Amino acid sequence: MLFRWIKNVFKTPEEGGSQTKKPKHIESMEISLPLKLTSIKEAYEHSPDFVVRDFSGFGTKSSSLAICYIEGLTDPALLVELMESVNQFINTTSPLEDHPLDVQVKRILPSGNIQILDSVQLVHKAILTGNVVILMDGIQNVLAVPISGGARRSVEEPTSQTVVRGPKEGFTEELTTNITLVRRKIRSPDLKFQMHNIGEYTQTSVALAYIQGIAKPEVVAEVTKRLGSINTDSILESGYIEEFIQDSPLTPFPTMINTERPDTVAGSLLDGQVAILVDGTPFALIAPVTFFNFFQTPEDYYQRYDISTFLRAxxxxxxxxxxxxxxxxxxxxxxxxxxxxxxxxxxxxxxxxxxxxxxxxxxxxxxxxxxxxxxxxxxxxxxxxxxxxxxxxxxxxxxxxxxxxxxxxxxxxxxxxxxxxxxxxxxxxxxxxxxxxxxxxxxxxxxxxxxxxxxxxxxxxxxxxxxxLGVDYLMPFSPFYKSNIKDLILRVPWWAMKTRPEEKVGLNKTRQAAHQYPSGSNNVIDSVNDPDSSK
Incomplete structure (x- = not known):
């Protein structure tokens, strides 16, 4: 009886097919501006922070348009600039009078990252993520201008993972800020961010970060598949994601690292791992990991190797x-x-x-x-x-x-x-x-x-x-990789770690030059066997 209950609790979505949620039908936008406004106003009927600015009948032009947004989710300064541009547009003539209205409006908008939306669901998603949507009469498409803002927590020192020596900045609850913090550590076009939206009601933005050429393509594909298979009402923290995609749900031991340090994420990405950043939480997930990764800290790499080895022991x-x-x-x-x-x-x-x-x-x-x-x-x-x-x-x-x-x-x-x-x-x-x-x-x-x-x-x-994610938990002891011993409990000097950890990394296994020794010590180093010579 107990085992049957456990099986029912942990059965896969395929086994519980009748409980799988079906995606909602995608509704197209109306062409008439009054119908568009009526539909959107009904959806936000009891929302005092929802604002509609209807410019119909104003200005020297006969064109009709309206602006909708959520107050508090938009940047006030950018919103004022947008309003000024729209007011100037409806009161002055334009050399593009013969073009469609959406082309004319896009021309005067101060933002370059403008999205064109054609469904009700996408419009609601844009409004609730801090965009200003521009509705136009006679045109089905809707323009979304990204000017998200509002109250946010500034970048501060992490509270759960403090260091004596090293960067003092930590992730915040804002996904774009967290992506920027990782970008500042890894300035390479090979750093990729794959975006997902998970949660029927929360529509939480989730970013899968990896370095192309270093991360294993199979690992990236597997994580993408698992993230895409999540069908739930809400994602409020990265712990939700961890429970949905982890390999062994019945083990008490963690199979993913959660951290609020950008340098930890950057170092893991350079070792071939992937990171999952979730909007609304400062804690990022790192996978695949081994048992010994939980006894290593970023500070181990900021101080001398002998001290780091002692602390790991x-x-x-x-x-x-x-x-x-x-x-x-x-x-x-x-x-x-x-x-x-x-x-x-x-x-x-x-x-x-x-x-x-x-x-x-x-x-x-x-x-x-x-x-x-x-x-x-x-x-x-x-x-x-x-x-x-x-x-x-x-x-x-x-x-x-x-x-x-x-x-x-x-x-x-x-x-x-x-x-x-x-x-x-x-x-x-x-x-x-x-x-x-x-x-x-x-x-x-x-x-x-x-x-x-x-x-x-x-x-x-x-x-x-x-x-x-396919990596053995007790690697490099099971299976045994001699080259990985150099950064386990024993941490050899940086100049001796020529390659990245086996079984985690993709094609690019080389971390640095083959004979990268400290300046002025070549005579001493040459007499010592290279830790990688056995590979």
Whole structure:
């Protein structure tokens, strides 16, 4: 019964064909201006921000036209300029009097990117995306002038991914701004942006970014296919897109990276990956990715390679600590006490003398308490959230030890585990580790170290089976690519990374010249084997 329910929830759109939405019938525009205005005004009947400027009967010309737009979605300065151009047009003669009205109007408009629309659906979409539409009597086509504007958040430093050294600019909620930020990093005509509109009601603009020649054509085609197959009411954030197009919906581990840093997106594009930018959110998606990409930060490439290697090793160690430290402590104190040094064992036994709960229940109690405090700190007002979470953790931990509910060693283990979890650079991977920690604790509390091993083997097999847009999740270890080891946990100097990562990149695999060494150190470098010489 449970498996049947899971199958029904995760069945593909083809299997649930009766529930697939059909596209709406495309209605053509009327030719008469009064009929056009009547149709559009009925659609925005209860919209106080909808504005219509009817120029019929004004000026020296007999031509009739009207302007419609949403106040607040248009730029006020550009709107004034457009109005002045239209007023000048209807009050003066033009050398193009013998031409159709739409040709005359296009001639005087201050914008060069003018769209010609021929259906009601396209007109509504243009109005709701910040365009001004110009309706003309006797002509079926409608002109859309892009002058979107209004209140927007300026480019600021990212709040979720801060760096000590590196660019301080982050994405905003405006898609055009985000595209511009990526363009400033990669000034090449090979940088392509493929536009999509997803969501029946939201009509959210989604941009697929890739570098032609570096990204695999198969990956670009697959992402395009998956984006085109999305048929839903709304897309409000990039997380919607991620759930629709990810490879393995039942895994707790993320198969896409979300970031609000333009330099991260630019670096990923140069490695052969693709990025998905969604209008209305500062978080972009990057795919395909591997497990080790979640332990790499942009700052790794802005500082010396030896420091970066050390920090990556710290992150991997923190991952293991966050995942296995509580379960290992439970297993050792409950089943394998002979593995603990005698002095430490006596100290732990003395601390647990008055504790009424077994180690498993004690750890679960502390972990759940800490998760509640962390979630409360996030949801509280920003002014008091950090203070309450820190004070709450200190007070509750100290009170629990003094009351004899938990031992001091358990408080240290849980606290260090939580701190190690914060070391993981990407929140989605850190959340997956938080979820997997509890099954390992249950296995350790029932089977000891054998239970941890019994959980680690299926977990490793699960990671090996995962893919991200066709790329193996544990690449370059499974399958093994020797050349990719140079930018994994170990990061070799920039001059030694001649090629891009295997299995992600398309035809252009070369990153830089074959003998790109630091100036003045050729005598030393020549005596060292090239990391790529084995390829």
């Amino acid at each position: 710290i992150r991997m160690m923190s991952f293991l600590i966050s995942l296995l430290l509580p379960s290992t402590f439970i297993a050792l104190t409950t089943f394998q006490q002979e593995m603990i040094p005698t002095t430490l064992l006596v100290t732990l036994a003395a601390q647990r003398e008055g504790v009424p709960f077994p180690a498993l229940l004690e750890a679960l109690l502390m972990e759940v308490t800490f998760e509640v405090i962390r979630e409360a700190g996030v949801r509280m007002p920003r002014a008091i959230g950090p203070a309450i979470s820190i004070v709450g953790a200190l007070v509750i931990g100290q009170a629990a030890v003094e009351a004899g509910l938990v031992s001091g060693a358990m408080v240290i283990v849980v606290s260090f585990t939580a701190i190690s979890n914060f070391v993981i650079p990407y929140f989605s991977m850190a959340t997956a580790v938080r979820l997997m920690r509890f099954p390992f604790m249950l296995l350790a509390g029932t089977l000891g170290l054998f239970g941890i091993l019994a959980g680690a083997v299926p977990l490793l097999a699960h990671l090996v089976s995962l893919k991200s």
